[in-house]
Structures are given as C-alpha cells and as structure tokens.
Amino acid sequence: xxxxxxxxxxxxxxxxxxxxxxxxxxxxxxxxxxxxxxxxxxxxxxxxxxxxxxxxxxxxxxxxxxxxxxxxxxxxxxxxxxxxxxxxxxxxxxxxxxxxxxxxxxxxxxxxxxxxxxxxxxxxxxxxxxxxxxxxxxxxxxxxxxxxxxxxxxxxxxxxxxxxxxxxxxxxxxxxxxxxxxxxxxxxxxxxxxxxxxxxxxxxxxxxxxxxxxxxxxxxxxxxxxxxxxxxxxxxxxxxxxxxxxxxxxxxxxxxxxxxxxxxxxxxxxxxxxxxxxxxxxxxxxxxxxxxxxxxxxxxxxxxxxxxxxxxxxxxxxxxxxxxxxxxxxxxxxxxxxxxxxxxxxxxxxxxxxxxxxxxxxxxxxxxxxxxxxxxxxxxxxxxxxxxxxxxxxxxxxxxxxxxxxxxxxxxxxxxxxxxxxxxxxxxxxxxxxxxxxxxxxxxxxxxxxxxxxxxxxxxxxxxxxxxxxxxxxxxxxxxxxxxxxxxxxxxxxxxxxxxxxxxxxxxxxxxxxx
Amino acid sequence: xxxxxxxxxxxxxxxxxxxxxxxxxxxxxxxxxxxxxxxxxxxxxxxxxxxxxxxxxxxxxxxxxxxxxxxxxxxxxxxxxxxxxxxxxxxxxxxxxxxxxxxxxxxxxxxxxxxxxxxxxxxxxxxxxxxxxxxxxxxxxxxxxxxxxxxxxxxxxxxxxxxxxxx
Numbered sequence: 001x002x003x004x005x006x007x008x009x010x011x012x013x014x015x016x017x018x019x020x021x022x023x024x025x026x027x028x029x030x031x032x033x034x035x036x037x038x039x040x041x042x043x044x045x046x047x048x049x050x051x052x053x054x055x056x057x058x059x060x061x062x063x064x065x066x067x068x069x070x071x072x073x074x075x076x077x078x079x080x081x082x083x084x085x086x087x088x089x090x091x092x093x094x095x096x097x098x099x100x101x102x103x104x105x106x107x108x109x110x111x112x113x114x115x116x117x118x119x120x121x122x123x124x125x126x127x128x129x130x131x132x133x134x135x136x137x138x139x140x141x142x143x144x145x146x147x148x149x150x151x152x153x154x155x156x157x158x159x160x161x162x163x164x165x166x167x168x169x170x171x172x173x174x175x176x177x178x179x180x181x182x183x184x185x186x187x188x189x190x191x192x193x194x195x196x197x198x199x200x201x202x203x204x205x206x207x208x209x210x211x212x213x214x215x216x217x218x219x220x221x222x223x224x225x226x227x228x229x230x231x232x233x234x235x236x237x238x239x240x241x242x243x244x245x246x247x248x249x250x251x252x253x254x255x256x257x258x259x260x261x262x263x264x265x266x267x268x269x270x271x272x273x274x275x276x277x278x279x280x281x282x283x284x285x286x287x288x289x290x291x292x293x294x295x296x297x298x299x300x301x302x303x304x305x306x307x308x309x310x311x312x313x314x315x316x317x318x319x320x321x322x323x324x325x326x327x328x329x330x331x332x333x334x335x336x337x338x339x340x341x342x343x344x345x346x347x348x349x350x351x352x353x354x355x356x357x358x359x360x361x362x363x364x365x366x367x368x369x370x371x372x373x374x375x376x377x378x379x380x381x382x383x384x385x386x387x388x389x390x391x392x393x394x395x396x397x398x399x400x401x402x403x404x405x406x407x408x409x410x411x412x413x414x415x416x417x418x419x420x421x422x423x424x425x426x427x428x429x430x431x432x433x434x435x436x437x438x439x440x441x442x443x444x445x446x447x448x449x450x451x452x453x454x455x456x457x458x459x460x461x462x463x464x465x466x467x468x469x470x471x472x473x474x475x476x477x478x479x480x481x482x483x484x485x486x487x488x489x490x491x492x493x494x495x496x497x498x499x500x501x502x503x504x505x506x507x508x509x510x511x512x513x514x515x
Numbered sequence: 516x517x518x519x520x521x522x523x524x525x526x527x528x529x530x531x532x533x534x535x536x537x538x539x540x541x542x543x544x545x546x547x548x549x550x551x552x553x554x555x556x557x558x559x560x561x562x563x564x565x566x567x568x569x570x571x572x573x574x575x576x577x578x579x580x581x582x583x584x585x586x587x588x589x590x591x592x593x594x595x596x597x598x599x600x601x602x603x604x605x606x607x608x609x610x611x612x613x614x615x616x617x618x619x620x621x622x623x624x625x626x627x628x629x630x631x632x633x634x635x636x637x638x639x640x641x642x643x644x645x646x647x648x649x650x651x652x653x654x655x656x657x658x659x660x661x662x663x664x665x666x667x668x669x670x671x672x673x674x675x676x677x678x679x680x681x682x
Contacts, residue, residue, distance in 0.1 A: 019528065021521075021524065022521055022524030022525050022527075022528055023521070023525060023528075024521070028528075084540065085533075085536050085537075085540065088536050088539075088540055089532075089536060092535075092536075143547055150627070150629070153627060156616075159616060159622060159623060159625075160560045160623060160625055161558065161560065161625050161627040163556075163558065163627055164558050164560060164625075164627065167556060167558045167668040167670065167681070168668055168670070168681050212525070216525050216526075216529065217529075219529075220526075220529035220532070220533050221533070221536075223533070224533040224536060224537055228537040230540075238666065239665070239666055239682040240664050240665065240666055241547060241548055241553070241554040241664055241665075241666045242547050242664070243546065243547060243548055243549075243550055243552075243663070243664055244544045244545065244546050244547065245544060245545050245547055246541040246542065246544050246545075247541075247544075247545045248539075248540045248541065249539045249540070249542075250536075250539060250540060252545075256545055
C-alpha cells in the first residue's frame, strides 16, 4: 500500500515538474488548496449577484434564471457560468487537493488536525453545491432534489418522507424555495467557517494562490462561461419525468449510482468513504520526527523561531534563567513537525562558535547544529583530500523531501542532506565558503511544494538578506545558489551551470577553484 | 519574451481543463427512464386507526384519577400498521405493512415506492388496510392511460375520499 502510494506520488510529482516550465512557482498542482479557496470566493461573489435577481418562487425561479442568462453584453451568462463552472472546478480542485495530500503522506502525524478537519468540509462542500442546482428549478433540479430526498428518506429520520414534497404541484409551495435559498447560503457559510478551522493550525496558510494563477484561472473560467454558456433544462414539471438529462456529473454522479444500486448502498459507500478518510490519521504510518528542544542557557528569547515556525509550535514564555533574557522559547511537542526550521532561525545556530561541543538555543535531536558543523567540516576535509590539497569543493545542501542530492556527490561536489532547507542557518554558507568551498548550492523543494510549508521561502529570504538571520554581506553572492529543481536532471543541470559560472568567474579573476 | 511564452503555455494548459469542465458538466446525457416508459410513485403518509379500541372507564377508575384527567374513555395511543398492496395489470408489484412512527407507535405510517412502467394503458389496483385486522378497507381500481414520461402519484387523502391517483 505504502509502496503503491509512494509510486503514485512520484508520478504526481513528475506531472507537477512538467508544469514548472509554464507556471514556475505558481504551479496549480502545488496550490490546489489555495485554488479551492480562490474558487470559493469566485462562486460566492457570483452567487451574491445571482441571488439579487433570483425569484425564489416555484413559478418564478426558472424564468428569473433565464432572465439572468439573457442579461446584456453576455454579463449574465458570464456570472452564471463563473458560478457553475467555478463550483465544478472547486469540487475538482478539492478532490485533487485531498488526493495529493494523501499521496504525500500528509494524512497523519502532526498534520492529523488539518486532515481530520478537512474531511467534514467534503460533506459541506457537496451539500453547498448540490442545493444550488435546485434553485434553477428545471428538470435537472427536479431530478436532483427528488433523488436527494429519496436518499435522505431511506434513513427514516423525518416524520414524513421529504420526497412527498415533490409528488404534486399542490404540495410544492414557495416556502420550500425559501428553505432552499436558506440552505444554499447557510451551508456555504458553514463551509467557510470550516475552511478557516482547516487552516487554523498553520501559520500563514496558503489561502491565496499566486496572482498569476488566480488571474489565469479566472480568465479561463470567464472564457469558458461565455463560449460554452450554462443552460437550463426545460422547467420542472411534477407531473412529468424527464426521459434524458444533461447532468452535471461533477455533482450529480451519486444520483444515477443510487438508482443503479439502492439508497442503502449509496449511504454505505458515503459513510464508508468518510470513515476511511477520518480513520486515515490513525491507520497511516507517518514519519515521526523528534520535536525541537530548547536549551534555556543558549536561548536569548529573540523570538525568531516563534515567528518562523510554520505550525505555531513555538511559544515565548518567561525565561527559566532570568539573567539570560526576560523570555525564552518553548516547544509544544504535539504541534512540532520536527522540521528544524526553528534551528535555522536561531542566531545561536552558528558554526563559528569556538566551542567544540555547544548547543543551539533551539535544536532538533539527532540533527543538532553542532553535528551539522561536524558533518560539513568532515565533508570538506574529505573532498580536499580527494581532489588535492587546494580547496574548491562545491557544497550542495539538499532537502530530504526534495530531489535526492546524493547522486551528485563526487568530482569535487559534496552533498549534505537536511530535513528541510529551512534548518540551514545562513552562517553555514559563510562557514563553507570561508573553509574553502568554491560555492554553495541549496537545493530545496519547488515553489509551493515545501514539505514543511515555509522552509524554502525562509531560506531564500535569509540568503537574500531579507530575513533574520541573514547571510552576511561579506559572502560573495555569486558563490551561493538556490535551486527549485523538481527533477534530478534539472538539479544536475543547475549544478553544472553553477559550476561553469564559478569557473568562468574565477578564471576571469585569475583564480581557478578546483571544481 | 520569456514571460509571454510562459503565459502562452499556461493558456494551453487551461484549454484541456476547461474542456473537461465543459464536457462533464453536461455529457454524457443520462436516461432517467427509457423512451416509452412512465413513472409511478406510491407516496402515502397516513395515521391509521388505533390498534386497540377505546373503552369506557368505570366509575371506580374515574374516581381514582385526578379531577382534571377524568376522561370518559381510555384510548391506547398505539396505531395499527398500514398494509398495502399495489397491483399493475393483475401482477402484484409491491406489498408492505408499514408500522406507525414514534416511540409510542402513534405517528404516521409513511411509505414511498417508485416504479417505472411501460407507457400505455394499465389496470392499476391499490388496496390499503389502516386498521388492526380485517380485509382491505380502501381499494382503488382504475384503468389508466400513461403517456411516455408521465409521473403518476398514488396517495391517500381521507378528506378527498381515500386513495387517489394524481399527476
């Protein structure tokens, strides 16, 4: 199971990598959650417009929707199309988001809350969407509302079958449409509240896609809405049953499935799917990383780890050793991903410390900063021995969740792996260069794909001097490179390009590093 | 220039996605019923008679009750189940005995059943019993002409004479 999932995820990542050429950091497959948020807002805004003109009565609903579609300058068909196609796209993006997170192994471990809080959103999303079709009150609406009613009636929870409302013209009253409207507004509001809960545990949640993706998706949906307008079926007639319907399969697939099997079978399928999804954090094996540990004696309470932690796992509390500082960091192990981004943010995480053994203010057990220094020193010495006495190795720091950098080792290249590139303090780059490295390449995850959300972003900002702790100005920037390569081939190409640039630069400067 | 190329590639990427939205929001058409068929729905929500009849309380029983609760009759709450048979062209297609709803079994007995039949003329017979025992006490027997796509409802409305066929 795990092997199959990993192979499927590798295939997904390969697909993502193929889109990098066109989208770069705005790759839609890496922003599916944010895209779903964006589509929600498109659907919400267009829904408000439609509501202004909708006649919420049995006799007037269909006519009013037709009138909206006929609004001048194709505006009506644009708004209606954005509402319908936007909701179709939101459902598709949400399911793709669910699939990607599952394939990536994000259903368990410290991410359990995000997963578990996302599952009920599927129910709310479906309940929000399917009710919108009923407001049009065409043959498709009648088919859908009767199918839904028959499905709900199987539970026998209501005193009278809901489907009885749709057995005769006399029994269908305008008040029922008021109920439809109420639920079509109320459930999306509940969905929005649920979406806020879903992202509650993460810092800076990705609820806005990159601008180019937002504009592109809106433009694409707009063109679709105008070119292929959404059309109503003939008005609903309770005395007739439509023989053939052009169903919106994104939302209505469960109806034919129910009639092909039974309401009980559909209930069983839906509940089993929900149960499996909810049980996923319990049954799925997630990589368990030890939580970060604070060394009070080395923590000066600067708060950088508090600011940079992507999961709000660090808080600031009164210092245990009052003389050191008024406050210090404290890690909530239940929230900590063990990514080490906090260690990368700590000003005491510097390899220039004179002590042989030292602790960082905040460190990850087994991946302590002092061990990282020893690893780097050993690698540089090893390479120096291998290629001669002169310095000049290329140091490649790679992310364990990204492209494997190990195959690049050799031929003057040393590779070192990190849990996340966010745990690399910029001072290590300076340390490597001072110890003779020709250059340092930091290979992280492609834009939007950072396994720990913000590691790559923080590292880039730190290396660019835009975030503390920053890379000091005395380090030549042409000796530092950041790679977002999504494939081994692309990473190797970037490494070779970097190497060629370094050789060229130093040849012109009269110094040729051994790279 | 490089950005322009990217935008063109992005537009190319959106084309199949939008095509998927356009196609599967309306295709393939779904046949709710086959051509030449009609739909009959049996939809009844009815409070049957009491399972046990009311009885007169004796003077001793009344005397034992608080003054405000001295109703002359003692009527058990439980209602009888509704028994129904549905026959089309002499063939029994549905039969059920539906218990009343509620913990005290004093609520409505509800049933809902859908049946697709060929369009044309049919002899439809519905028999219903809404008392504890005895033969069916409501019967509706009619010849109906159903056109393709007709949706017929069989309901029970005591104020309109009992079982009825509606379109």
